[in-house]
Amino acid sequence: MAEGKPVPESLKRELEKAKDTIYSKKETIKFGKNMHGVTNIPRLIHKGWITKIKFYPDLNYIISSSLDGFIHIHDIENLVYKENKTFNLHQKGVNSFIYSSKHRFVASCGEERHILMWDPFTLGVLSYLYGHNTSVQELSLNEDRYHLISLGTDKVVKIWDIRTYACIQTIFDKVCYRPEDRLTSMIFDKVTNNILLGSRKLNLWFFKTQEEIKTSHEFPVAFALNNGQFESVVSADDGGFIAVWDIEDGKLMSKFGNAHGGKNKITAGCFDNTQRRLVTAGSDGTAKMWNFSNGQCLTDLISAENPKRIDTEITELVCVFDPEDIDSQLKMSYILSVGWDKKIHVWADEKEEEVETNRILPRDGQEGHKADIMSAVYCLKNGMIYTGGHDGSIVAWNFETGYSKYKLHENDKTCTSDNIMDGKSVDQLLILDVRDKLLSMSCDQHLRFWNLNELLGGK
Numbered sequence: 001m002a003e004g005k006p007v008p009e010s011l012k013r014e015l016e017k018a019k020d021t022i023y024s025k026k027e028t029i030k031f032g033k034n035m036h037g038v039t040n041i042p043r044l045i046h047k048g049w050i051t052k053i054k055f056y057p058d059l060n061y062i063i064s065s066s067l068d069g070f071i072h073i074h075d076i077e078n079l080v081y082k083e084n085k086t087f088n089l090h091q092k093g094v095n096s097f098i099y100s101s102k103h104r105f106v107a108s109c110g111e112e113r114h115i116l117m118w119d120p121f122t123l124g125v126l127s128y129l130y131g132h133n134t135s136v137q138e139l140s141l142n143e144d145r146y147h148l149i150s151l152g153t154d155k156v157v158k159i160w161d162i163r164t165y166a167c168i169q170t171i172f173d174k175v176c177y178r179p180e181d182r183l184t185s186m187i188f189d190k191v192t193n194n195i196l197l198g199s200r201k202l203n204l205w206f207f208k209t210q211e212e213i214k215t216s217h218e219f220p221v222a223f224a225l226n227n228g229q230f231e232s233v234v235s236a237d238d239g240g241f242i243a244v245w246d247i248e249d250g251k252l253m254s255k256f257g258n259a260h261g262g263k264n265k266i267t268a269g270c271f272d273n274t275q276r277r278l279v280t281a282g283s284d285g286t287a288k289m290w291n292f293s294n295g296q297c298l299t300d301l302i303s304a305e306n307p308k309r310i311d312t313e314i315t316e317l318v319c320v321f322d323p324e325d326i327d328s329q330l331k332m333s334y335i336l337s338v339g340w341d342k343k344i345h346v347w348a349d350e351k352e353e354e355v356e357t358n359r360i361l362p363r364d365g366q367e368g369h370k371a372d373i374m375s376a377v378y379c380l381k382n383g384m385i386y387t388g389g390h391d392g393s394i395v396a397w398n399f400e401t402g403y404s405k406y407k408l409h410e411n412d413k414t415c416t417s418d419n420i421m422d423g424k425s426v427d428q429l430l431i432l433d434v435r436d437k438l439l440s441m442s443c444d445q446h447l448r449f450w451n452l453n454e455l456l457g458g459k
């Protein structure tokens with residue numbers, strides 16, 4: 001087996017011990033430098049496929065991992081006779097590991113859904129990092145920012161603060177790769193500050209640290225509305241804040257908070273017919289009209305049936321008017337709200353400090369929704385209101401008379417379900433004016449197109 005130099009007696013004895021052992025290529029680590037004439041010595045280290053092996057000069061160790069669930073640490077000074085150290089706290093196969101020379105720890109991952117951080121000298125565990133929903137296949141480090149980066153088999157990248165062991169950012173790769181929809185590798189490049197992901201091509205993600213991330217709101221955004229009249233975008237969040245943004249440069253023009261008092265979230269919003277006023281709804285069931293430029297509350301919209309609106313969260317607001325009528329600003333417009341009380345509340349826009357509901361649908365003796373109403377839309381062409389329920393039901397109402405005209409879900413039995421857990425909720429409705437169609441979007445992952453001309457005939 002030797003080339004050039006004679007084989008030392010110590011190595012001959014080692015080879016004699018190993019000559020009767022059958023080694024599998026996938027389970028064997030070979031030590032040596034045969035280019036200089038030194039004999040390669042195969043050692044049966046792992047009992048499963050070796051997934052990664054790397055030499056770390058500052059440790060003077062070779063570290064290897066395997067699908068047998070073990071991580072072995074080999075002393076480079078005495079590979080043959082010195083017993084290697086073994087980290088064996090993984091219950092399943094190990095996919096990858098990484099060592100931080102700056103912070104002196106090893107992180108490892110595998111078929112389990114968590115990551116282990118441990119000391120390479122004592123083999124003691126520093127922390128378990130939980131957060132991935134699938135097995136973790138690759139790890140990388142941004143040592144200057146104290147960040148550990150992990151890649152799950154579901155194409156989810158997570159960034160962890162190694163000082164607090166907390167997940168500070170989650171990135172979802174929604175691109176579909178063919179023929180296999182998966183990422184095969186990941187590395188952080190500190191020179192370009194990019195995360196590089198490998199599939200059938202290289203994907204470069206510019207990595208923004210937590211300190212560099214700028215968000216528009218401090219709370220989840222409830223809605224964002226484009227205002228073409230003032231060339232701005234108005235957004236609101238769960239913290240009760242309303243912000244106005246310049247659509248050209250994205251700068252914040254104004255912001256005000258405590259819109260619905262206390263800790264009440266903003267749940268819905270719409271503009272009036274002139275786009276000069278904003279109407280918002282809160283999780284406490286209240287509705288208000290604002291001058292969104294200066295944050296002045298102009299009108300409270302009160303329900304005549306239930307003034308305090310207890311347990312009646314509003315899920316959708318709609319402004320009803322005719323945008324083609326040049327005198328529409330002089331005529332009456334209406335604000336509709338729907339929500340958990342399974343009813344439609346209609347307010348006439350009378351520009352008073354407090355406005356009570358003009359009417360409430362369904363009328364007495366009429367049957368409407370049996371579950372919470374989640375969405376609503378007005379069709380100017382046929383004067384109908386369409387509402388979507390949490391159980392998948394869709395009801396059409398005549399706005400002038402206030403009577404329910406027909407139930408769209410009766411034309412498609414797959415729309416509804418008596419079991420709320422089935423996820424049939426109609427969360428969005430949209431009128432396609434060009435094609436005279438209604439589009440409904442449901443939690444059952446279906447888009448349904450309804451022909452309004454046929455529906456008007458009662459079909």
